[in-house]
Amino acid sequence: MRYKDREGHLIERETRQDKFLKGLYTKPIGRLFVRILITKPVTSVCGFFLNRKLSSLFISRFIKNNNIDMSQYEERKYKSYNDFFTRRIKEGKRQINFSEDVLISPSDGNATAVPISEKTVLSIKNTEYTLGELLRDDELAQEFRGGTCFIIRLAVDNYHRYCYVCSGKKSKNIHIKGVLHTVNPVAAEHAPIYKENSREYTVIQSEKFGKVLQMEVGALVVGKISNYHTGECSVEKGCEKGMFEFGGSTIIVLTQKDKITASPDIVANSGEDCETIVSESTVFVPDTTCRDFSIDLLPLKALTEHYISLQFSIKYHLVVLHTKELPVCHLLLQDRECQAVLFRRWFRNHTA
DSSP: OEEEOTTOOEEEOOOHHHHHHHHHHHSHHHHHHHHHHTSHHHHHHHHHHHTSGGGGGGHHHHHHHTTOOGGGBOOOOOSSHHHHHTOOBOTTSSOOOOOTTOEEOSSSEEEEEEEOOTTOOEEETTEEEOHHHHHTOHHHHHTTTTSEEEEEEOOTTSOOEEEOSSOEEEOOOEEEOOOOOOOOHHHHTTSOOGGGSOEEEEEEEETTTEEEEEEEEOOSTTOOEEESOOSSEEEOTTSEEEEEOTTOOEEEEEEOTTSOOOOHHHHHHHHTTOEEEEOTTOEEEOOOSOOOOOOOOSOHHHHHTTEEEEEEETTTTEEEEEESSSOOEEEEOOSGGGHHHHHHHHHHHHOO
């Protein structure tokens, strides 16, 4: 698996989850076993067990195997494995950018961004379907043609509560029944995934971004989606929307045409078949509001060896860089905290 963090560092690793699913889907006996796992009697038994005190015996080993930093979470005794899986993070550990011009990530996870064209068949981890098939609503799908589809895949060690990506008036929740199945990309190489997954979505009518669709997708075994607000109501960005119980692992966000400019690092990484590691409240769409700021780009000596002129457009967070080796480069920056990081990444890659 290939991942990049927000500073552009490439991480190639195969997790325990990846290894398990690779064996499950590449061997005949494994594929037979997975068909048994997704039957309703088995999922019911698993759900029953994971909510019982006995299952808490597996918590300490899981924490150790996945190197989970428990200092990030509320200190409490967990009643069951599922109680631990839905643990709540400490207050203040996620700083929400409340600017109305910013769209944030709904959760921790690994993100990709996919442009939606009129005739495109979306491929999300090797599973192909039209937007209409995903939503089971062709008319609604048409409203997002030309927009962007963000896919956030949560691993088992991620924080499994999620928030609203923007403020606005939400519609009632639409639940689509399906066969519970894994959404890990290793499994996706061998079986159709999203068409078999249960999922639930709502459409948020926002002032800044128009309509934004937020969908949660269930996964193997339990895969329960627990959303707090099922009917129409007003919602605030960063407000907790719900949680996945053991097995839930994907969130999809759809935006309309010409309403956003996706963060350039997520777009670039997606084009390289890399997922971008994000956390809940991470900026998906840059803030384009006008503001004054100062920025420490690079040591002056290193910078002057390569550049002729450097200009900033504060309003659009645009860098115009004239170099001796390269033509003019326009770099769209993210929110304030990521500006220096993105410039250093570009400078390192193009002037080495």
